[in-house]
Amino acid sequence: MNLSSFLTAACLLTFSFAASSQTTFPPLGGTILNADGRSVESASVHLLKQKDSSVIKIALSDKQGRFQLEQIAPGKYLLSVSYTGHKQLLLPVQLTTDTAGRHVGILHLQTAVAELSGVTVTSKKPLIEFKAGRTIVNIESAITNVGATALEILEKSPGVSVDKSGVISLKGRQNVLILVDDKPSYLSGEGLIALLNSLPASQLEQLEIMTNPPAKYDATGSTGIINIKTKKTKTKGLNGNLAVAYGQGRYYKSNNSFNLNYRNNRFNVFLSYALTANRNFTDLYAYRTYQQPVLSYFEQFSYLGSKLFSNTGRGGVDYFLSDKTSMGISFTGLNSSRDGDGRSPGQWMNAAGVKDSSILSTNSTTSDWKNHGGNIYLRHAFSKQQDISVDLDYLAYRTEGEQFFNNTLTGTTTTTEISKGVLPADLVIFSGKADYTQQLSKGRLQAGWKSALVNTDNIAAYSYYNNGLWEPDAAKTNHFVYKERIHALYLSASQHYGKWELDAGLRFEYTDYDAEQKGNTTRKDSAFSRQYGNLFPTAQLTYKVNETHSFSFSAGKRIDRPAFQKLNPFVYQINKYTYQKGNPFFRPQYTWNFEVSHQYKQLLTTTASYGITTDYFSQVFLNDTSGIIVYTEGNLGSMKNLGLSVSTQLAPAAWWSLSFQASINHRIIEGTVYNRLKASLTQANLNLGNQFRLGKGWAAELSGFFNTSQQELQEITEPTGQAGIGISKQVLKNKGSLKLNVRDLFYTQAMNGNTTFQQATEYFRLKRDTRVVNIAFSYRFGKTFKDTRKNSGISEEIRRVSAG
The missing domain is CATH 2.40.170.20 (TonB-dependent receptor, beta-barrel domain)
Structure with a gap:
């Protein structure tokens, strides 16, 4: 099998499997505000499984602080909300098929929040x-x-x-x-x-x-x-x-x-x-x-x-x-x-393709x-x-x-x-x-x-x-x-x-x-x-x-x-x-x-x-x-x-x-x-x-x-x-x-x-x-938090010295 055939087969297999296995569920949504009651744009929202903290869905809040997570099956979850300069908010969520129960309302990000004992969040960024x-x-x-x-x-x-x-x-x-x-x-x-x-x-x-x-x-x-x-x-x-x-x-x-x-x-x-x-x-x-x-x-x-x-x-x-x-x-x-x-x-x-001479080349190189x-x-x-x-x-x-x-x-x-x-x-x-x-x-x-x-x-x-x-x-x-x-x-x-x-x-x-x-x-x-x-x-x-x-x-x-x-x-x-x-x-x-x-x-x-x-x-x-x-x-x-x-x-x-x-x-x-x-x-x-x-x-x-x-x-x-x-x-x-x-x-x-x-x-x-x-x-x-240290130094002239 060549690579193009493999990729084609992989695409067809994954998409056909999704089409046959997916069930429609109502979205999960809410609104994120800061301590002053203002909407928070681009807050990172992660939905995690409560059992092992694996990431299910990721979203960003809009200008009004609203977010929406599509196609979430019933179950027990943790809703993680984080934003630069604010403490992480972690909220247990239990979902059923009831549409009314799928809006968590207004979530306030505070300057301090207590740790949720016994829970380790292992959120993963999208590729x-x-x-x-x-x-x-x-x-x-x-x-x-x-x-x-x-x-x-x-x-x-x-x-x-x-x-x-x-x-x-x-x-x-x-x-x-x-x-x-x-x-x-x-x-x-x-x-x-x-x-x-x-x-x-x-x-x-x-x-x-x-x-x-x-x-x-x-x-x-x-x-x-x-x-x-x-x-x-x-x-x-x-x-x-x-x-x-x-x-x-x-x-x-x-x-x-x-x-x-x-x-x-x-x-x-x-x-x-x-x-x-x-x-x-x-x-x-x-x-x-x-x-x-x-x-x-x-x-x-x-x-x-x-x-x-x-x-x-x-x-x-x-x-x-x-x-x-x-x-x-x-x-x-x-x-x-x-x-x-x-x-x-x-x-x-x-010109006739007949060998008339040969060469054997050997070489060694060292580079430090x-x-x-x-x-x-x-x-x-x-x-x-x-x-x-x-x-x-x-x-x-x-x-x-x-x-x-x-x-x-x-x-x-x-x-x-x-x-x-x-x-x-x-x-x-x-x-x-x-x-x-x-x-x-x-x-x-x-x-x-x-x-x-x-x-x-x-x-x-x-x-x-x-x-x-x-x-x-x-x-x-x-x-x-x-x-x-x-x-x-x-x-x-x-x-x-x-x-x-x-x-x-x-x-x-x-x-x-x-x-x-x-x-x-x-x-x-x-x-x-x-x-x-x-x-x-x-x-x-x-x-x-x-x-x-x-x-x-x-x-x-x-x-x-x-x-x-x-x-x-x-x-x-x-x-x-x-x-x-x-x-x-x-x-x-x-x-x-x-x-x-x-x-x-x-x-x-x-x-x-x-x-x-x-x-x-x-x-x-x-x-x-x-x-x-x-x-x-x-x-x-x-x-x-x-x-x-x-x-x-x-x-x-x-x-x-x-x-x-x-x-x-x-x-x-x-x-x-x-x-x-x-x-x-x-x-x-x-x-x-x-x-x-x-x-x-x-x-x-x-x-x-x-x-x-x-x-x-x-x-x-x-x-x-x-x-x-x-x-x-x-x-x-x-x-x-x-x-x-x-x-x-x-x-x-x-x-x-x-x-x-x-x-x-x-x-x-x-x-x-x-x-x-x-x-x-x-x-x-260690325990992660936002650092203010920035990258510094020489900026953009890479690639201009040829070593050979």
Whole structure:
């Protein structure tokens, strides 16, 4: 069974079962007021089973404080109502089929409420939440996320896909800005992959997906922003949680974490640690056809194995000087090492398909990533209407990499080529920002500043083995130094006008960079620089027809700057016949995005979008007469994207919740590589999630995703996807949980495709260790309450350092 058939069958099975089993019951409703008798909008209402506190239904109150829960069967329940700044209200409810008994009347939220002895509330957020301008994915709500890394979670998120090189796309388009707790890592390529693989799901809380971010965020990321939010313990006293997970595919995977927090009225001290140990493999098959200088073929099978071991730590102290002022300091640290080895036998064939020579390539790589950073912040509220925050950040990376290549060529004679490379790199970032907020009678005014100073120093020292001695290879050796300054100012305002709400902003960013490639015996020093400034307007207009329907329109301009390393003009060796090269003439690309959305309650969101990109950049694939393929990037032309997405979240039964997202995008790319090229393709992304509450602390999940063919100017990949199942059990008085899942159940998450070069074509097929059985245990202690501590630090420049 292929994946598309599986998803179709799963949909038909779940919907037909619901249709045959559902009975109509009257709704349960009420009205929520605060201590002053005013209605409370957007209060969170959870209906729980009285027996085991499992969540049955979730709703939000409207502007009049009213809420309604549909299709509630007779039984004994607990009604939980919570709202920021108020104490939780917990009310026992016994329902019959009597309609009159299904309205609980007026519920008052007080500043204090007594605990209900003997009751433990284990409310669970829905997997997907739709909010104005953003989609929220609650990571812990999916059982199949257990044992996964941040990269694997992104891969199965709505509208998100990851290609064979680890490049992340949103709704079929690349150049997504990835943040972690509103902060960038300034990494791309292998560096970003290493970071995301070091973040276990047990330390992550949410993904926040924004396709048209407001002016407060950096303008980087033409497709939008994905903000990965980590868990933060927010309980008084000493508390924390522990999570351990073990997975087995062809090889082992282990992701573990520990969080500790202590808080009193003056201090909040927090510390977290994560340990990741994974072994992986990649099977890659490539078949190249060369038309020039003569017709020939090259076939290669590659096995690439790797071991990853990483330690990640985070800690800090918050000090509450008064009710209006707080300050704090925090640190982050990452130590990650990856060892890899590869074996790639290949053969050359003539025009008749007869073998005339062969090659055996072996290689080994080691990469050590060291990262440390710190943040100092100050928050002050002048009044209930005015506040200001200031952040200073420091972030440093040190990469130490080594490569070793051994190529044995067999033809009329046999020759062996041995080479190695030492690749150290340093990256240091200083950043400062300030944000001011002024609350208005029916709106808000925001203004801010940010500056980021980036310094990189990359060395690639290659040598080859000759007559028993290692000799420098000056043609491949390179030393690249890059300095960048980005300064930004923004102003934004939001205002309510009856049923209308307008949020508009303007951001100015000025970029100034200098780059130098130091010379050696084969070339002279060379340098280049660039300065440019741009305005980036954003706007969102929302019209709320009633409590059921709302419409919104948004528009915004975005920028994508080339990754630092991709400006480096040196050649990086991947294997004997494949190289990667930077482009010092690489320019930014600019995108205008437009969206029109309709939302029906929290059940259905439909969005139509249009985007146009100028100076569009993409990977460029070149080849020469020696058979070497060169990967580079450049500004090729323009790209237009027309999209339609539909997201729904349903509760077909009290024990079952279902989420489904589909996006369809039609892309037209026009540009010049070796001649004028044009590519167009309609592509789709589907995500299906089923959550089942089985009672007595048991829960289950059935989920999957499917991506149709994806295309760039020179490359097209075939459809891919996966399905997953999982089951969980609450233990230890609901403070612990045991979870078991299988990801990529049918082992369908392969990647096949075709690449077109100037004088050659290549078919490739790639498989990884994606089918994994995971078992996990987690335990938490402490008593939750709302914390006022905010995220801080460097903001949105992730993804711009290429590690290879």
